[in-house]
Amino acid sequence: MILVTGGLGYIGSHFIVQLLKEDTDLLIIDNLSNSKLDNLKFIENLTKKKINFIECDTRDKKNINKIFLNETIDTIIHFAGLKSISESFEKSSEYFSNNISGTSNLLDSALKNNVNNFIFSSSATVYGNKHPSPWKESQEINLPESPYAISKIVSEKILENASRFQINFKVGVLRYFNPIGYHESGYIGENIATSKNLIPAIINYLLGNSKILNVYGNDYETHDGSCVRDYVHINDLVDGHLKALKYIKNSNKNFDIWNLGSGCGYSVFQIINIFEKLTNSKIKISMSPRRNGDLPYFWADISKAKKELNWAPVKHIEEMIADSLNHYNYLSKTN
Numbered sequence: 001m002i003l004v005t006g007g008l009g010y011i012g013s014h015f016i017v018q019l020l021k022e023d024t025d026l027l028i029i030d031n032l033s034n035s036k037l038d039n040l041k042f043i044e045n046l047t048k049k050k051i052n053f054i055e056c057d058t059r060d061k062k063n064i065n066k067i068f069l070n071e072t073i074d075t076i077i078h079f080a081g082l083k084s085i086s087e088s089f090e091k092s093s094e095y096f097s098n099n100i101s102g103t104s105n106l107l108d109s110a111l112k113n114n115v116n117n118f119i120f121s122s123s124a125t126v127y128g129n130k131h132p133s134p135w136k137e138s139q140e141i142n143l144p145e146s147p148y149a150i151s152k153i154v155s156e157k158i159l160e161n162a163s164r165f166q167i168n169f170k171v172g173v174l175r176y177f178n179p180i181g182y183h184e185s186g187y188i189g190e191n192i193a194t195s196k197n198l199i200p201a202i203i204n205y206l207l208g209n210s211k212i213l214n215v216y217g218n219d220y221e222t223h224d225g226s227c228v229r230d231y232v233h234i235n236d237l238v239d240g241h242l243k244a245l246k247y248i249k250n251s252n253k254n255f256d257i258w259n260l261g262s263g264c265g266y267s268v269f270q271i272i273n274i275f276e277k278l279t280n281s282k283i284k285i286s287m288s289p290r291r292n293g294d295l296p297y298f299w300a301d302i303s304k305a306k307k308e309l310n311w312a313p314v315k316h317i318e319e320m321i322a323d324s325l326n327h328y329n330y331l332s333k334t335n
């Protein structure tokens with residue numbers, strides 16, 4: 001059985017819909033902090049399958065242990081965690097306990113119960129700001145700035161350490177760049193009310209939930225002054241997980257890391273322009289101060305994932321944004 005933590009969140013729910021195209025025994029745990037129980041219903045409707053779900057926080061060691069004792073788990077896909085860089089400066093202890101203790105609890109139960117495969121959701125943020133783009137997995141990593149980034153690098157290291165001593169324990173770390181886009185049905189999305197990311201902010205604007213879109217900084221050293229990011233389609237990202245899982249199961253290495261991005265960068269203004277073009281509307285923006293922890297630009301070197309996982313992103317930026325409107329279209333009909 002595959003245990004999917006954070007399986008009702010944005011990436012987790014898309015992963016499950018894809019995974020269940022084939023028959024797979026799985027269990028979702030989620031603490032519903034940044035996801036909605038509705039997603040469970042949507043996933044069941046889309047996949048026509050009944051999903052095992054337990055509401056559980058990865059910090060709840062007792063409950064986690066109980067789950068591992070009751071179920072025969074062989075693989076963990078660990079999505080659960082807090083994910084806002086700027087918020088992590090204000091709530092560092094929450095980020096450390098959710099992201100680090102959560103990972104460590106899962107690991108502890110995994111090792112006690114002979115669970116051999118572990119895929120971990122890490123982030124491009126671990127690279128810090130010392131290296132020019134594109135960022136490569138082999139780069140030296142210094143202690144990053146934000147508590148969020150620290151929580152991810154510490155989790156990576158805890159898993160790497162376990163993989164050195166436990167002969168059958170295999171870990172695949174996936175460093176995400178900026179995942180965007182939603183399932184074609186538009187049903188499964190994310191909690192746009194609590195998300196701090198750019199696409200949910202634009203969707204909130206389009207829905208009329210906000211009167212203006214804040215652009216955090218127009219004086220960066222980029223071609224148009226706004227931040228440049230490497231956006232990757234959610235379906236491509238999910239595909240990277242399935243390929244990484246297959247890879248670690250067949251590999252004789254115990255620990256590996258792959259970047260999942262598209263390998264090119266787009267600025268905030270470029271993203272807004274594409275939304276305007278696709279919706280045939282004008283987005284009112286307000287120039288706001290730089291956001292704490294934001295870097296001017298970065299994008300991925302994806303050659304390692306291409307070579308080893310036989311993975312490559314297929315969706316280009318216009319398709320990513322068209323698919324970001326899927327969830328907006330759904331929400332605008334139900335709001």
Ligand code: UD1
Binds near residue numbers: 227268
């Ligand atoms: C961060 C993480 C990324 C993670 C993503 C989603 C890093 C380096 N980045 O990305 O790994 O996958 O969150 O959790 O770790 N912006 C606005 N107005 C808004 C919101 C955002 O201008 O209302 C700008 C931001 O300043 C930034 C860009 O849009 O320049 C993208 O921001 P966001 O979507 O929040 O993602 P990141 O912070 O880049």
